[in-house]
Amino acid sequence: MSSPQALGPILELKELHCVYGKKIRALKGVSLEVCLGEIVALIGNNGAGKTTMMRAIAGQLKPEQGTVNFSGRSIGGMPAHEIVRLGVCLVPEGRRIFPRLSVMENLEMGAYARPRADFKQEYEHVFGLFPVLGERRRQLGGTLSGGEQQMLAIGRAMMAAPKLLMLDEPSMGLAPVIVDKVFETISRINKEGVTIFLVEQNAKRALAAASRAYVMETGQIVLSGSASVLADNPSIKKAYLGLQ
Secondary structure: OOOHHHHOEEEEEEEEEEEEOOOEEEEEEEEEEEEOOOEEEEEOOOOOOHHHHHHHHHOOOOOOEEEEEEOOEEOOOOOHHHHHHHOEEEEOOOOOOOOOOEHHHHHHHHOOOOOHHHHHHHHHHHHHHOHHHHHOOOOEHHHOOHHHHHHHHHHHHHOOOOOEEEEEOOOOOOOHHHHHHHHHHHHHHHHOOOEEEEEOOOHHHHHHHOOEEEEEEOOEEEEEEEHHHHHOOHHHHHHHOOOO
16 A cells, blocks of 8 residues: 555645734744645644644635645635635634534534535434434534534534544543544544644644654744654653653
């Protein structure tokens, strides 16, 4: 079987610059790639620019300079709904489910760009990934636990049948046993053929899950390479893994 790198990049950023307002330069010439079938992690401290990058890829923020290519097509500045239709889906930081909608209604919102005839198959897929959502299908999203809401946010993205699933801090605020479940499901989704781009402050879990990783500081990529090699890097151990 070919390695992901041999299959080429599904996502490619070249010299990406993003600015908030007129003064805050959040991304300063970021270049990276995610190859088809990979799990790639992006780690860095708060304020490094990780979420800004995710928003720029997803069409929620227009780049000032540089390119965002998906499957060989330029998507930088394209409307977010068109990017979703191409197969790029973002699970945002903080989950952002619809608290007054039921689980089923939240999932349906994720499938808005799909033919209604596909809904049943996608529901069954999501409930296979997260059986608890099937049990709570009529429950309001806002009454779910934090872990269940994270499952719902991932499930909502999966309803769009993504080719590239981007996850922004999926373990934030979750109990360790739920973090285990979330990462097990991320691995399962990847094995089903979905490419994963993962932003995660839990660097230990991110590097364990990924094949490759990038390290971001103050809007720039400062390190990249094999996730296992980065996990053994003394500076990464000290700064992100809490090890000396």
